[in-house]
Amino acid sequence: MAARKTDQAQPGSTSACRPPTTLDTLVDRTFRGLTLCFAWLTLLLIIYIFWRIGGTAIPAMHKFGISFLTSTDWDPGQGRFGILPEIWGTLYSSLLALFGGGIFGVAIAVFLTQDFLPHNVTVVLKSIIELLAAIPSVVYGLWGIFVLIPLIRPLADWLHLHLGWLPFFSTSLSGPGLFPAALVLSIMILPTVAAISQDALAAIPAKIREAAFGMGATRWESILRVFLPTASGGIFGALVLGFGRALGETMALAMLVGNSNQLTLSLFSPANTLAALLALNFPEASDYEVRVLMYAAVVLLVITFLVNVAGQLIITATLRTGGSK
Amino acid sequence: MSASPDFSRNFTDPRALKSFILSTITVGCAILACIPLFSVLAMLILRGGRRFSLELFTSLPPTAFDSGGGFGNAIVGTVVMVGIASLIAVPFGIIGAIYLAEFGPHTRIATVARFCAKTMTGIPSILAGVFAYSVVVMVTGTYSAVAGGIALSLLMLPTVMLTAEEAIQMVPAIMREAAVGMGCTPTQAMWKVVLPKAMPGIITGVMLAIARAAGETAPLLFTALFSDYWMFQGGAGDLMEPTASLAVLIYNFSGMPFENQIQLAWAASLVLVLMVFTLNILSRLIGQRKK
Secondary structure (H helix, E strand, O other): OHHHHHHHHOOOOOOOOOOOOHHHHHHHHHHHHHHHHHHHHHHHHHHHHHHHHHHHHHHHHHHHOOHHHHOOOEEOOOOEEOOHHHHHHHHHHHHHHHHHHHHHHHHHHHHHHOOOOOHHHHHHHHHHHHHHHHOOHHHHHHHHHHHHHHHHHHHHHHHHHHHOOOHHHOOOOOOOOHHHHHHHHHHHHHHHHHHHHHHHHHOOOHHHHHHHHHOOOOHHHHHHHHHHHHOHHHHHHHHHHHHHHHHHOOHHHHHHOOOOOOOOOOOOOOOOOHHHHHHHHHHHOOHHHHHHHHHHHHHHHHHHHHHHHHHHHHHHHHHHHHHHO | OOOOOOOOOOOOOHHHHHHHHHHHHHHHHHHHHHHHHHHHHHHHHHHHHOOOOOHHHHOOOOOOOOOOOOOHHHHHHHHHHHHHHHHHHHHHHHHHHHHHHHHOOOOHHHHHHHHHHHHHHOOOHHHHHHHHHHHHHHHHOOOOHHHHHHHHHHHHHHHHHHHHHHHHHHOOHHHHHHHHHOOOOHHHHHHHHHHHHHHHHHHHHHHHHHHHHHHOOHHHHOOOOOOOOOOOOOHHHHHHOOOOOHHHHHHHHHOOOOHHHHHHHHHHHHHHHHHHHHHHHHHHHHHHHHO
């Protein structure tokens, strides 16, 4: 304040500038140190999460070992636990969701980035797709139970009746099952896939676009032979991250997948996933069962962590090479 | 005079036809993808709107064969737990982001921390619940709002941190150079120049994170559990008691065989989606004003 007064008295002098006082420097050092601590804390937090979940699961790991992953029983009364059906259900439902959400997500990314629509309409459509991601998964679950399952039952019955010899349609849809669950999952991962693919497609240099069109290629010839291959790294990363989201999605699956401990190829039979197993059994689990569930949590953590790290690495790597081209 | 090229579209040309067909399919995909959103919204308004009344906000959840009732305690519980989560995640996220964006953007620890935050966005929400269960519930021996809040904060943290980092980076370098040139320490430049300028972007990220946390169910299932009573009947000690939340109420009621409960689940979904969408749209408006 004092400095400012002298400025007004002497216009043209060094105005508000003054070197930092010792206190300022001290505050600066402390604050910078604090921010560094929080950056470290982020890393420590991840390590602590792994250590904590892993540590609680160790007794169960010792007891059941690898057979936990390959056995199909889940019987707390008998003390027999195995999560092979859940691992299978998790991967199967996520792959189905990736198939649906991937095709639609990439198609929408192309639609939104390749000047199909006037700019205003694109913005509105983009917001709609983003709002899809904002709907809580428990609401999707509710919608799945009361709207989607009744809606797809005629289709499922028809497929079972006429194509029942295919293993995919070998059972009839009794209510909850893999198919409705995977359908809702694909709606949920669609915004993720669409958003990241859009970034990849938008990052294509204008020169490449102009070259493709300048050679007389039609819109789709350029998209299929030039733009998609150019953006393929980013799109692949988007699919991997979408897959990661599907693997960990809990509520919609806990409500729609049917919670049945079986290994099946049929789309219409009930199944189970790791996340749903945790959600359904944790609240009423005994102390002993909790430790077993922690083992399942470790399996889920490791699978999703690996998929996510892979997705991030792919995206980072393609963005780097894309920038240097 | 040379003839002008023919720009008209000729659908008998197989190349143009193929392009047209693919475009049509893409438009179809885009329309199909919008259907779920509109279907969900329509059902929420139709089935949830029917039960919409003041009673929802002022009464407690009904027991099995009761009629009427509401979920006032669940709204309070959701707000309290999201509040606890924000108290943890927002300062943590912003201070971490300041380091990532400003003080050490290219250091090894910044790269690692950024990578950790990105990976954390992909950690399944149920595992945040498992973590909070093992850290809080197993230690304190009770389900509580604090445990739920801690679980939610894990999900908010990466969103807050990454969006704040981006917002801080967007502040033009000239501004901080001017501030430092006038004798500000980097900390003063941060607090007086960069942070105020980056605030709209940071608030956008915080609101998006809050919107996501408010809708999460999985981390609350076995950290906050549920409660049929009002919070704070017994003072602030209720923070260490099981706590109701809208999301868990929807989940619990959706599986009940009673029409009243199912109607309430739809009404609660409507309230929850209204909350989440309001936050989303507000954050978008703030984000747009920034540009």
